[in-house]
Amino acid sequence: MEQTDHAEVVAPSHDLSSLPSFIRKTAGGVVLDVAQMPVDDSFLVFVDRLFAQGAYFTELDHASFQALLYQPESMRGRAREIRLAAGIMRLAPERRSLYKEVRVLEEGARAEYLFEPVFLEVNEPEPVHGPADASGQTTVVGARERSRLEPTRLDIDEFICVMWCKGVRFGLQVQTVQDAIAANKTDRLAVALELPPQPGRDAELLEQFEGLHRDNSPLITAGRADLRRFKNRFPQIAQGTRMMKKVPRQLGKPGFRVTGALIEPELPKDLSLEALAGPGTKIENGPDGQFISAQASGFISIDVDSNQISVTEKIENKSGINAKTTGDLTLSVHEFVEHGEVQEGRVVEGKHMKFTSTVYGSLVSKAGHIELADSLSGGRATSAGGSIHIKNRALNAGVEAVGGSIDVHYAENSTLIGDVVVIGHAINCEVIANSLRVGVAQGCTLVAQSVEIQTSDMRRGKPTLVSVLVPDITEGRRKLTALWSAVADIEQKIEAVSAEVKKLAADPDFSKLLALTDMVRTGRLALSPVQESNFRQMQNRHVGGLKAMERFAKEKQALQQALQAKQDEISHFRQTQSALAAGRGCTIREVVGETCVEKVATALGVAHFTGVSGNNFGMKLREMSPTPKRLYQQDSGSVAWRHAADESLSSPA
Numbered sequence: 001m002e003q004t005d006h007a008e009v010v011a012p013s014h015d016l017s018s019l020p021s022f023i024r025k026t027a028g029g030v031v032l033d034v035a036q037m038p039v040d041d042s043f044l045v046f047v048d049r050l051f052a053q054g055a056y057f058t059e060l061d062h063a064s065f066q067a068l069l070y071q072p073e074s075m076r077g078r079a080r081e082i083r084l085a086a087g088i089m090r091l092a093p094e095r096r097s098l099y100k101e102v103r104v105l106e107e108g109a110r111a112e113y114l115f116e117p118v119f120l121e122v123n124e125p126e127p128v129h130g131p132a133d134a135s136g137q138t139t140v141v142g143a144r145e146r147s148r149l150e151p152t153r154l155d156i157d158e159f160i161c162v163m164w165c166k167g168v169r170f171g172l173q174v175q176t177v178q179d180a181i182a183a184n185k186t187d188r189l190a191v192a193l194e195l196p197p198q199p200g201r202d203a204e205l206l207e208q209f210e211g212l213h214r215d216n217s218p219l220i221t222a223g224r225a226d227l228r229r230f231k232n233r234f235p236q237i238a239q240g241t242r243m244m245k246k247v248p249r250q251l252g253k254p255g256f257r258v259t260g261a262l263i264e265p266e267l268p269k270d271l272s273l274e275a276l277a278g279p280g281t282k283i284e285n286g287p288d289g290q291f292i293s294a295q296a297s298g299f300i301s302i303d304v305d306s307n308q309i310s311v312t313e314k315i316e317n318k319s320g321i322n323a324k325t326t327g328d329l330t331l332s333v334h335e336f337v338e339h340g341e342v343q344e345g346r347v348v349e350g351k352h353m354k355f356t357s358t359v360y361g362s363l364v365s366k367a368g369h370i371e372l373a374d375s376l377s378g379g380r381a382t383s384a385g386g387s388i389h390i391k392n393r394a395l396n397a398g399v400e401a402v403g404g405s406i407d408v409h410y411a412e413n414s415t416l417i418g419d420v421v422v423i424g425h426a427i428n429c430e431v432i433a434n435s436l437r438v439g440v441a442q443g444c445t446l447v448a449q450s451v452e453i454q455t456s457d458m459r460r461g462k463p464t465l466v467s468v469l470v471p472d473i474t475e476g477r478r479k480l481t482a483l484w485s486a487v488a489d490i491e492q493k494i495e496a497v498s499a500e501v502k503k504l505a506a507d508p509d510f511s512k513l514l515a516l517t518d519m520v521r522t523g524r525l526a527l528s529p530v531q532e533s534n535f536r537q538m539q540n541r542h543v544g545g546l547k548a549m550e551r552f553a554k555e556k557q558a559l560q561q562a563l564q565a566k567q568d569e570i571s572h573f574r575q576t577q578s579a580l581a582a583g584r585g586c587t588i589r590e591v592v593g594e595t596c597v598e599k600v601a602t603a604l605g606v607a608h609f610t611g612v613s614g615n616n617f618g619m620k621l622r623e624m625s626p627t628p629k630r631l632y633q634q635d636s637g638s639v640a641w642r643h644a645a646d647e648s649l650s651s652p653a
Contacts, residue, residue: 020046023084030057030085032068034075044069047164050088054096056161059086062174070170070256091158094120098154099162102191108257111168111192115180119149154181168192169260192258197265200252205271208242208291235300236332237311242284243300244292244309246273278303280311299333321346321361344378367404388418398613402606406433415613419606421448428459430617432609442593447600447609447621451586458593458635465596466588467621467628470643471580472601476573483570490563497556504549584643586631597632597639600625 019025022036023046037043047069050056057065064082067075075082098120103112126146129138156178163172171192180189237243252265273283277292278301284291298311313334319325320340331350338355342348346361351368358374365383372381372390380398381388387405394411401418408416412427421433425440436448443459447467456464504510586597602624612620632639 025087029059029083030088032082032084033080034068034082035080037068037072039072043072051161051164054091054093055088056091056157057085057087058089058157060157060160061085062160062172066170066172070260085157089157091161095155095158096162098152099159102163102166102168104167104258108259108261109194110190111163111171111258112188113163113177113180113191114186114188115154115183116186117184118152118154120152121147122150123147153184156181163192168258170256171195171258194257194263195255197255197263198253199265200268201250202269203249203271204247205276206245206247208245209237237294237298237300238332239294239297242291242293243281244273244276246271246290246292248290276307276309278306278308278310280313281309297332297334320357321348342379400610402610415617417606417609417612428462430613432606432617434606445617445621449584449605451588453586453588455590455592456588456595457591458595463594463596465598466586466639467598467600467624468584468586468631468641468643469605469624470584470599470601471577472603472625473577474601475603476577480570480573483566483573487563487566487570490559490566494556494559494563497552497559501549501552501556581643586639586641588639591634591637591639594635595632595639596630597641598628598630599643600628 020042022033022038022043024031024033032043061082061084064075064084068082068084098118100114104110105112123145124147125143127143132138156174159177159181160172163169168191171194173191173193176189177191180187180191249268249270251268254265255263257263273290273292277283280295280298281292282295284293292309294311296311296313298313299315301310301312302308303310314337315331315333315335316337316339317326318339320342321329321338322341322343323346326346328347329349331348331353333350335352336348336350336354338348338353339357341357342355342359342361342363344360347364348361349364349366351366352370353363353365353368354371354373355363356373359372359376359379359381361379363370363376363379363381365381365386365388367385368383369386370381370383370388372388372392374391375393375395376390376397376399377393377395378397380400381390382398382400383404384401385403386401388399388401388407390399390408390411392409394408394414394416396412397414399406399408399411399414399416399418403419405420405422406416406418407422408414408426409424411423411425411429414429416423416429416431416433418433420435421431421437423429423431423436423438423441426438426442426444426446428443430445430447431438432447434448435450436446437452438444438446438454440455440457441453441464442457443462443464445465445467446453447469449469451466451468453466456466458464588595588597600621604624608624609617609620631641
């Protein structure tokens with residue numbers, strides 16, 4: 001800043017020895033050590049005292065001056081030392097009188113000052129003359145002072161000091177003041193402006209999972225739109241997936257009025273993840289932030305009333321499954337409940353599923369439980385290894401639980417395939433199971449290993465046909481014959497080895513050696529040195545026979561082990577065949593219409609009928625055995641038949 005001429009002659013009056021420890025006077029000017037400056041208001045107190053004592057800074061670095069006073073944190077990390085000013089001078093009273101009052105307006109929002117040309121009063125001595133003498137000359141008899149106004153200029157450094165003392169301590173527009181001083185004309189200007197507070201930023205949530213919201217647009221597969229499926233009707237998520245990230249609130253920066261008063265910014269709004277995280281979620285804290293993540297795999301639920309996000313194993317839907325609202329569904333959650341109807345042609349794939357209204361479409365469970373509180377009409381329900389329970393009716397439907405169970409209250413014109421099947425009332429149905437229980441059967445084709453029927457009847461001229469599946473022993477006989485043949489072959493080989501051993505033992509001398517060897521080995525005979533020598537000579541004479549006996553012993557041991565293995569295999573096979581035959585049979589407590597019971601010998605089972613329905617059922621049944629054996633055909637009476645294991649499998653052929 002430009003130093004006016006008067007500053008060159010003003011004598012300093014401030015005691016520099018009282019400067020704070022972080023300020024010192026050097027040859028280069030007044031220097032402030034930022035690192036040593038306390039975090040309290042020590043610098044503000046020093047400045048206030050300095051200006052109050054009538055001193056001011058010359059060539060003040062006003063920007064740094066303001067920052068050190070009101071935003072000291074912005075100066076830290078910069079240069080360790082800052083040249084604050086060229087020096088410190090005393091402000092002469094006559095110079096102070098040049099500065100007028102300043103108007104602080106709008107509660108400190110701005111300050112105005114009236115600039116006008118200024119004059120400094122200068123007193124000069126003026127001689128006082130006495131009366132003129134005879135020659136007309138006067139003599140100076142004394143002196144008196146005469147004042148005059150001499151034009152001068154304001155000074156920016158003085159202006160800063162005076163404004164501070166008048167209450168304007170922040171936001172001084174240095175360039176505006178300097179321009180007004182240079183113009184030297186009358187003008188009212190805003191010389192200081194407040195700094196509005198800088199608003200902060202509210203805490204917010206950032207979505208981390210793309211599938212967080214429903215998307216009813218068509219699913220794109222292999223570049224083509226599948227109009228049967230929506231992209232994300234029921235948002236699902238895997239365990240551990242992050243859903244939301246909290247972006248912490250950012251505090252605003254304070255502002256300052258021209259008086260130096262602090263203007264606090266509004267406190268930004270915060271949010272609590274604890275309040276947002278509902279059941280099935282957890283809060284995850286890490287170096288990259290705070291997240292809400294899925295504690296388990298399931299369905300994402302956002303409750304607008306409680307303002308919580310949850311992950312549940314169960315989806316509950318009330319709008320039904322149809323082309324308009326849901327399209328086909330593929331669910332990865334553990335449990336799904338649908339309260340509306342499932343439209344014809346719609347497919348729902350999941351695990352445990354419950355439907356409270358009529359299902360006209362197809363249900364596919366992955367080894368889970370399917371429950372229909374109402375009916376399955378014209379649709380299909382499949383759960384391989386799972387269970388299906390229809391509390392009302394299955395009409396013109398396909399129900400399949402291979403390796404699982406089926407329980408239907410009423411079935412008509414339907415195909416049911418399962419490991420265990422229970423039907424209250426069946427009309428014109430095709431059923432295959434390992435275990436089958438039916439309350440009333442009318443005009444049905446029933447195939448099972450074990451059949452139990454309370455009442456059997458015909459339906460519109462069609463009799464009820466019961467096929468009891470029994471093991472096909474043809475292959476069993478063939479296998480057992482091969483096993484017995486192997487046993488006989490081994491026994492013959494054992495006999496042949498035994499004959500060779502007898503032949504060797506027929507030699508009296510060799511037989512005596514064998515007896516002596518056994519007695520010596522068992523300790524029953526102790527040999528003298530002479531006897532031991534004779535014994536070794538006998539061994540040398542029959543060395544070939546001894547080696548042959550050793551070989552025959554090993555062969556016989558191996559053959560006996562093989563024989564035992566084959567006998568164990570035969571025993572296990574017979575037990576298996578007996579277990580297969582156990583429980584096979586048919587019980588009909590009351591026959592009131594034409595009923596036919598037949599025995600079907602087959603190695604095929606329920607899996608042979610997977611995916612079969614309608615007319616194909618009879619064809620598959622004929623593939624099992626082209627020549628079933630008729631056991632019963634009457635229109636009244638009862639049936640109690642049990643399958644007995646074939647005796648041909650209990651002894652050698």
